[in-house]
Structure formats: C-alpha cells, structure tokens
Amino acid sequence: MKNSANAALDGRSRTKVAVIGASGYVGEELVRLLLQHPYTNLAALTSRQFAGKTLAEIFPRFSNRGKASELRFIRPDAAQLAQKAGIIFLALPHGFAAELAEPLWQAGAKIVDLSADFRIKDPKIYKEFYGNDHAAPELLGKAVYGLPEINRGKISRAKLVACPGCYPTSILLPLLPLVREGVVDLASVVVTSLSGVTGAGRKVDADYLFAECNESLRPYGVPKHRHLSEIEEQLSIFAEKKITIQFTPHLVPVNRGIITTIHVNLSKKMDATAIASVYKKVYSAEPFVRLLGDERFPDTKNVTGTNFIDIAWRLDPRTGRVILMSAIDNIMKGASGQAIQCFNAMCGYPETAGLQIP
C-alpha cells in the first residue's frame, strides 16, 4: 500500500492542512497522525495558550522528530488559516468550533470538525444537550456525519465533516447493521460503555487526578449523556423512526480505550448464522472493522494505538437478546484516526493512508 500511495503521490502535491486547537489529547494525536501521513503537509497549528512555542516544547514526545520539533503554534486567524491550508481540522471544545467554522467556511476552506458542534442536525436538540445556542446553525445542513463505514460517499463530497463522538462510534458501528436490517426491538436498546480517562480531555479538574481515578470505577452522566443526542439521531435516520435508547457510561482507570456492550431484543427471530451474515455483509470489506464473531471477546488492548474497531456478538438463548460488544481507542477510531479516515475520503486518498496497517 505504501508503495502505491507513494507512487500516487508522485503525480500530485501533498494536501496542506492546519489543526486548530492542537493542545488537547485529540489534537496531539491528530498532529502525530498528520505528521506521518504520506500525503499531507501540516502547514499550521494553533493554540491560544501556546502561541509561539514549538510542538516539541509542549509535547516532548515530538522532540527530535524532524519537522515536528520545529513547528510553532500560532494564534487562530480564520482568513490566514484558510490561505495556508485547504483542509482545516478543528479540535476545539464544542461551541468554540462552530464560532470558528463560520469564517473558515466563508473563506472557502474545507473543514473536518472533531467537536460535537456539527454532529446534530437540529439546533434545538443541540441546545437541549449542550446548553448553548448553536453559533452557526446555517451550516448544520452542510455537515456530513463522519462515520466512513456508513457515510463514505457523502463524506467524500463534503466540505464540512462532523466527526462522531467516541461513544457514538463504539455504539453505532455494532448497532446500525441490525437496525438497518429491521430486526431490533427499538425500545429495548440498553447500552453500557467503559471509557479511559483521556475521554475527559486534558481537563485540569480534581475528578481526573491520578489518585482520584486510579483504583476507582464510576458510572457518570446517567441518564442523559450528551452523546445520546447524536446516537439517537443517527439511529433514527436508519430506523426511519424516532429512537430513544438507554446509555450508561463509566469512567475506568486506563489511559485509552472504550468497551461498549449493547443489549437488544430482536423483533424477529434470528440464529447465530443469520446474525453473523448481517455483519459479514456490511463489514467484511471494511479495513478498520474486525469481526470477532460469537466466540471471542473484544479487549481494548488489541485496539489502542490503532484505528480498528473490534466487534463481537452473542445470542442469548435464555433471554432472546443479542449482546453486541465493541472495543475502540477513543482517541483514534473515536476521534483523530477517524478524522484522518474522513480526510482521506475527502481527498480521494486510500482510506488507510497514514493509519498504519502493515
């Protein structure tokens, strides 16, 4: 792949990109991926807090890594950024992303947004879940939900891609095939997730101190976590009716990784073979979906540092339920890796470019 990629590259120039808000865990990983991406040229990165500093000064992991140790953070300026880069990644908190997206859009830049701001079509739902009025509601209609396995075509033509949240990625990819198949009792969906602490971002808050998280397990955000808004909107699109689900996230002491378990009643009898064939049909050609079937279990340690989602399932003959289980790296497939997948689709690059599958 690398060869053909490089060969492909010979005939054209690298795409110039910029990252806005590059100082969180998601931004840092995005920068790392872009630096080693065979077809990009990281032209600018911004951080109000760190303007003037080099990437290596702020993130010592990057020191001595060629360009990585020379790149300096600049202050965000939409017009200037749109000139420097053809595609802009926004790795900002929600609210801030929409504010900056507006002038970038006006300036003609393509945008890959990793915040929640463009994931939901309905500004009322956005306000219900995020509390603030949407800063750029007129752009909501332009945004494509950036789940490549589901929306690949639209993403490739999009000018504004809203990368899904980490929990939604871990839930939608295992659940959508059965929902689209029309075999799920839509009122029965109960989802539990476990997330590593980077899921909270690099937030300096007592709740996320080492000695508060280590040797600690805790549910939170019950019963109405913000990510429900996009999960339910996407499910409803595919079910063609309004779906409400139960979602219980937990914070657990790992740096990275999400395990999601989904419990559904089937509205129609299916055996193990039928379930397996639904998943194979939908995902067997997907480079980043690994089907573990009904004998193996997902484990975050098999996906951390990668863009894979591992999906397993069990049919419980005692209850008639199907239990779906998935594992992702919340920072990779749940954020920055998926953003690169979208970027590749937008640019016509191989979808795995820069995402290291040997």
Add this chain to the structure above:
Amino acid sequence: MKNSANAALDGRSRTKVAVIGASGYVGEELVRLLLQHPYTNLAALTSRQFAGKTLAEIFPRFSNRGKASELRFIRPDAAQLAQKAGIIFLALPHGFAAELAEPLWQAGAKIVDLSADFRIKDPKIYKEFYGNDHAAPELLGKAVYGLPEINRGKISRAKLVACPGCYPTSILLPLLPLVREGVVDLASVVVTSLSGVTGAGRKVDADYLFAECNESLRPYGVPKHRHLSEIEEQLSIFAEKKITIQFTPHLVPVNRGIITTIHVNLSKKMDATAIASVYKKVYSAEPFVRLLGDERFPDTKNVTGTNFIDIAWRLDPRTGRVILMSAIDNIMKGASGQAIQCFNAMCGYPETAGLQIP
C-alpha cells in the same frame, strides 16, 4: 461500639474459628478480619500448599503482627478442625468446599462457606452452571443464603451459611427492594458489572498477568456467567416466579471493587420520591448499606477496604427505566466482610463487630 463490645466480651469467651483454604485473596482477607475481630480466636488455618509455614512467611503483610506472625498453616482434617473450632470458614474453590463440608457437618461444626457450593438449592442448576455433580446434595436444604440484609433471621439460626458471590451481592441488594415491591417488569432486567482483577482469585494464568490486564478492558462470561444461577434463584424466590436476567460482566484494571449498573423497566409508574422511599424503608437502618440517592454516583474508591455497599438510582423520564448503581469491595462486602457479618449474626455479636465503622 467497641466499648460495649468489649464489655459484652467480658462475660464470655471468644469463639474459636478456623479458616480452610486460607491462601487466596478471599482467605487472606478473612484471616486479617478474624485476627482483629474482638470476639474470635483464630484457632487454625489450613492450606495444603503451605502446610508448616507461618502466615507471615506466606503473606508478608502479616509479619510483626503478634499472633499473625506465629500462626502456621496445617493440612485440612475435618475431625481435628471440628474439635479445634466451633465455626469453620471454607474459602475453597467450588467443588472442594462441598467435599469438606460433609465431614465437618457430621462432626458438628457450624460452617460459613464462601464458595458457590451451597448457594443454589437445586443440584441440577448447580450442575448446569458449575459442570460437576454436587458432592453433598443432602446439605443443600440446610444452607441459608448469607445476605444479612435479606436473611438476617435465618442466618442467625443457621448451621450452614452460603455466602453470596461478589456479583450477586452487588446486584441483589439494589434490585431486591424493587422486586419485592412488585414494580419491576421482570423480563426487562439488564445488568452490567465491572470487576477488579482479584475477582479472579490468585489464579496463575496468563490472562491475569499485569501486562495483560493493565490498560485492558474486556467483557467476559457472556451470556451465561456462573453467578447468574444464584442471582436468578434469589430473585425468583422474592418475585415468587421464575426470573431470567441479562448479565454482562467486565474485567477492568483495579485490584478491588465492583460497579454494577442495573436497568429495569417499571411495571407500574413511580416517581423519584416513591423510589427513594422504597430504599429508605428497606435499608435506612442497615449499618453497611449507604443510599446515595438520585444525585450522587457510586465510586469503588469510597468502598474498597470497607464492608459498605453504596447504592444510587436514577429514573429516566425519557425511557421510563430505572437505573440502579452499586459499588462494593468484591473481597469485603462481596466475600470476606460479608462472611464476618454472617458469623456475627450466627454468634449473636453486633453485626459490625470486627468490621471497623468508627
């Protein structure tokens, strides 16, 4: 409490006890609790593997702790143990416990069993879930399920107490009050649990090596974990009909602690006040149950090292479900601490004796 306890002690002698199979995590903690218990005299402890060694040689935590550093493991011999001690704790793997319980019972000893062997009344269910024929089926009818908050009276009169499993404790205590109240749609129960690695015992298996568990999250035992057998039996007793539930356990990288979340549909409308009053009615006088209500969340770090169970709940107006959440220390309230609670009930001691509530 300590004063009255000691005063009470003045009028009678300490109860002689023995621990069989004291070399696992549960046995080690049980020994620790018994050594500091104001009314016990730890007369013997057994381990085939460590016979002849002192407690301090095997568990360095115990060195320099008076009697703890002198006690030596002996080989298990039922007749001899029944002579040495009035109450015998069995901290053996399932199967082995039933085998030893038989001669101990014959010799007239009272038994507190921490294995699964006497938790289930029906030997067919036992075989279905544990694989082997029950070694002492005639004792099953004598055993009392050792959940003091539910069975206190029976435990106080029992000669054979079967201490509940760790997951069952974390599930039954939050769930039973609503089941007894008759407000749960019994087909709707979906339970997820997260357990620390000591839950697997001191098993020397590659799956439990540090580098395999650290930075790892994984579901396992889906869809038919062994503990379902006792959970469903107990629920069925209180519901007066057969209940089948969904249960998905996960292994997470902490030493100790279980978080359980239970999702149920109500069969009858209830508001938050009504739910709270069910729990207050049942548990407000319980020394080891802490009700967190519908605003706080349980966190294992608040219960590890203690015998408490913390219980919280949420009513989800969007789905009509109630979400119950609990936290316990799997080795304490989930095993050794609960065994001491049962022992205290059997002996007429204050239920908190030896369990440190300042």
Add this chain to the structure above:
Amino acid sequence: MKNSANAALDGRSRTKVAVIGASGYVGEELVRLLLQHPYTNLAALTSRQFAGKTLAEIFPRFSNRGKASELRFIRPDAAQLAQKAGIIFLALPHGFAAELAEPLWQAGAKIVDLSADFRIKDPKIYKEFYGNDHAAPELLGKAVYGLPEINRGKISRAKLVACPGCYPTSILLPLLPLVREGVVDLASVVVTSLSGVTGAGRKVDADYLFAECNESLRPYGVPKHRHLSEIEEQLSIFAEKKITIQFTPHLVPVNRGIITTIHVNLSKKMDATAIASVYKKVYSAEPFVRLLGDERFPDTKNVTGTNFIDIAWRLDPRTGRVILMSAIDNIMKGASGQAIQCFNAMCGYPETAGLQIP
C-alpha cells in the same frame, strides 16, 4: 492490647483534638485515624474551602460512619480551637502552618504539625529550601522532630512536634542505625526514592492528571529536593558532623507508597551478621519497624494502609557497599500514622493505639 487500652481509658477521659486543614490526603487520613482512635474525641476540623459542609459531603468514604457523617468543617480560629481541643494537628501547607502555630502556642495548645515548618532548626536553611522567611522562628527551638523510634522521650515531653516528611522517614529509619554506629563513609550516601502520586497532595495540576501519571515514570526534584534539608540536619545531629547526601526522587503510578534505596560505603569492614545485629539492637522492640533482613525485599503493597516501615539490606561483596531498602505508606508512616504515634507518646497512650495491629 485493645483490652488494656480500654481499661486504661476507663480511668480518664478521651483527649479532645482538632485537625486544621483537613481537606488534603494527609488530613483526610488523619481524620480517619482519629475517628477510630480509642482515646480521642475529634472536637473540631477546619477547612476554609469547605467550612459549613460535613465530612461525609466532602469525603464520601466517611458517609454512614456515625460521628464522621455529622462533623462539619469550620473556619480556623486559633483561640476558639485552643479552647475546644488540647492537642491540635496542623495538616496545612508549609508557611501556613507556622502562621497558625504562633497563636495556638500562645493560647496554650499542644501542636502536632505535619508540615515542614518546624522540622528544621535553622531558619536560614528553611529559607534556602522553602523560599520564604519563617513565620515563627522563635518556636523552632521548642519543636521536637517527631520520629518516635529515634526521639520517643523528647516527643513524650514536647508541646510542639514536627512530624517528619515522607521521604525523610523512609530514609532516616534505615540509615540512622549505621550512622550512629559510626560505620558509614558519610560522603558516600546515594539515595533513590520512588513515590506514589498522593505524595504530591491533592494538587489540581496538569502534571498529576491520571493520563499524565499512568504509564509514566519520572525523576524530579534533582538534585536539591526540599526534604534534603531535614534529612541532612537529622543525619548531621547523629553523626555529629555536617553531612551532605545525594537524593533522587521519582514519581511512579501508584496511589500510595514509597520505596527508598540507600547506597553507602562502609568506613569499617562489617559482615552480614554484624549489620543484622545493628538493626536488631535498635529496632527489634519497635512495634512499627519490620526487619526483612538480607534475603527478602520490601514491597509497598505489604505496608500500604499500615504504619509499618519494612527494612531490608544487602552487603555487596563486589563493591563493598551496603544497600538499604525500605517501604512505607507515605500517608501513614510517612505522615498521618506517624502523627498518631507522636500523639500517643505525648498523651502517654500505648504507641499503637488507633493504629490497628491485630
């Protein structure tokens, strides 16, 4: 012991105590110990930040624990506190402790200070290491360094006890016996320590976030950590000459625990037996010192939650050096537990009272 302790208690009333600055990890543990101490009455606890709240609201571990859930934080007021309590524990940051100690001393209260403020006799050294002028230099002469194994007699007569730092405790207890014996090449002392993250206190700082500490190992504070000031002062007292040592601390991802390794050249030939006899002579009657000798290794998991220090040693025939190794719980023997030991000595209580050795 408990019996004789309680018997002793019958003839007198409990000692009223107060804790100032009870909201950090050290303060929280101190409160826990005082609540279960058989001879104390925790009369007041202060926190500017949490004034008006109950202990249970701030530290959920304490809820449902009798008095612990009713006690409310008040604002610190020296005159009022001195009236309420005969002995006051200061669990404040350095600088703040000296400021409050002054009026407490004037009001006639006895003081157990857990900060660094009264550990060093020379205010110039204090300023050199801590940066600020000492707020109560006239009290420095009154303070006794609270290492009971070394200063038991003085502590029992003291009105102001300065509890040693966590690193100094882990270094001085293994090192002083050889220094007093006069067999150490005083210029050769090289010390390395590993500390858990609670050693940094409950400081809300990005450096101590879970994802920054987990899977991270780092030296810090090299070459002149603040604790060197008290370590060197104490060593110099016993050596009767000025000693300067090398000290390299590291931050490692555990909640609690310090491992210290000390490398010294001997100024006089000694064999393994001679070394062992030095330690046995000094420590064999000490309730909280466990000598592991020259075959076992200390491990923090054997001391966390206890007030023990485990000490091991090796004589290296290849280099002629002695390697001393110790393990403590930084919050217990390194802070709050040791403070209770000092308190017991000041009050004439058994030294292990409230420190749970079964």
Add this chain to the structure above:
Amino acid sequence: MKNSANAALDGRSRTKVAVIGASGYVGEELVRLLLQHPYTNLAALTSRQFAGKTLAEIFPRFSNRGKASELRFIRPDAAQLAQKAGIIFLALPHGFAAELAEPLWQAGAKIVDLSADFRIKDPKIYKEFYGNDHAAPELLGKAVYGLPEINRGKISRAKLVACPGCYPTSILLPLLPLVREGVVDLASVVVTSLSGVTGAGRKVDADYLFAECNESLRPYGVPKHRHLSEIEEQLSIFAEKKITIQFTPHLVPVNRGIITTIHVNLSKKMDATAIASVYKKVYSAEPFVRLLGDERFPDTKNVTGTNFIDIAWRLDPRTGRVILMSAIDNIMKGASGQAIQCFNAMCGYPETAGLQIP
C-alpha cells in the same frame, strides 16, 4: 526519508527474515516492526508452543492486518530457516538462543540475537551470571555488541549481533560518553533503574499477576543482577580497566518503560557547559538519542512505543556528583527496536527504516 527509502528499495529486493521464538513480548513487537518495515519480507516465524497457529490467532492485535493475519508459526528448524531467510532474529530465553545459533551459523545465516547469550565475551563471566555453561563458546568471539550508537561500524560488518539488554541500553548510552572522556571516578558509579512489568517477559508466575504488581513497588535482583555482566564488560572496554558498579533495579506498575538514574563522582572538575558539550559531541547526530539537557526530566511516557532514548543530566554543586537520567521503552530501544536498528546497519538501510520518525 520514506521516499528515499522507497526509492532505494526500487533497486533491490526486500531482505528475507525469520523470527525464532516470536511468542513473548519482545518477539511480538519485533514481528510488528518487521511487518511494517519497508525493506523486509517476514518469511517465517517459529514457536514450539504455537506451531500451526496464525499470528492473528495468538496475538489478536494482528488480526485483519494483511499478511499478519495469515502468517503461521512453524517449529524451529535451523537448516530450513537458513534457507528461507538471510537474517534470523532470535527472541529466545538465554541458553536456548546459543543452542540454535550454532547450526544457524553453520548454515550461513546472519543472526541478530536478542537474548543474553552473545553479549558477554568471557564464558566464565557468562556462567557466573547465568548459571549454565555456554552452549556455543566458539561463537562468542564473532559476536558484536549491538549498541549502534557505539558500535555502528562493527555492527554493519557483523554476522552475529548480540542486542544489549534493556537495562544496559538505558545505562550505557548516558554513561559511556563521560567514561570515554575519562572524567568519571570509576569506583563511584551507583545506578538505580525502574522497569515496567513487560521487562519480566510473558512469564506466567504469581509474582507478575496484576493484583501483585498493581499498587506495588519493589526492588529486586540486588546486589548482582544478571545485566551487570554486560554493563561492566562494556564499561571496562571503554575505560580500558576493570569497572565494577552498583546497580539496583525496581519493578514498578507500568507495562513498558525504564527510567535509569546514574550517580557518578567526577574525577576531574567540569561545569555544566562542559558536560553538555560532551553529550552534544557524541550524540547530536544520532537519530534516536534526544538530549534533554540540565533543565528537563525524562519521562517514560515520552518514549514508550518509540525507539528513542531521552537523556538528561544535572551537576550537583553540593556533592560534586553528576546525575544522569535516561528513559527508554524496554521493548523498543531496550530490545526489538534496537534489533531493527542493528538489522538496518547490517543491511545498509537507513538506520531509522521501519522505526517511524515522522
């Protein structure tokens, strides 16, 4: 670099390699690196235990990764392997490596050995430290110690490379420049290291269970860890006299990473500038050595997953000592990554090929 590498590749074929003993942590990582290496063709991998299974069956991380999921373990057969591959990596326990090296050498294969078997020139020293007689002493003279920063030229011409141990790598790279400069008091070297648990290999032993390592810190292997043999031999070569050092390793609860701190007395006065210039002279052109200087500290989290060694130093004016500090990933720069560096040198590839420096 990637471009020139690929360009270079155009003119020649990939090097066929085999990995013997690919089922440990080091072997697994080596396979991962070889699979993504631009100039290799992984022709065979062996494991007695897993013969017949695919890589993906044994290591789920590798599933769905093209060739990685198809490769099957075979039984080791020297003649057959030497035919299949021009360079053979041995990732076997010591003792086993030497046994297999002999027939591979006879068959004309080049060998990169990751065990301890060829690191030491003197078979008596080998026996002293490893307990067994050396199985192929006649090959000891052929082996080159595989520390590329020191031995690059010899490695490039070698037929048998002995990759250094993880601790020796972390010690020699910071220490050798000062030793070569002749400024170290050679009797004064005191080294302490902290290692993650993968350093013990995938050994199924109770000491390495999660609950035994988590929340545990412990020194071990004092005073004569096996790695001393190669550290002292290499130092002695450069000092041109026999050196004996002090070395105290510790096991700490991280998966990967080593922190080493080295304390040395200078035999000649040097200031901070002089020290910095020694390191810059030796290492400023090295792709995998990052000099942090005398203001920053190494942290394993900046090197895990990479082949970098981060080196910092401090001059302590109080004691006259220099403190050297380094961080590496024990599996990468301490084992598999360094093996790839050596392989690249042997083949004339860019030294960073397959080791991802963007």
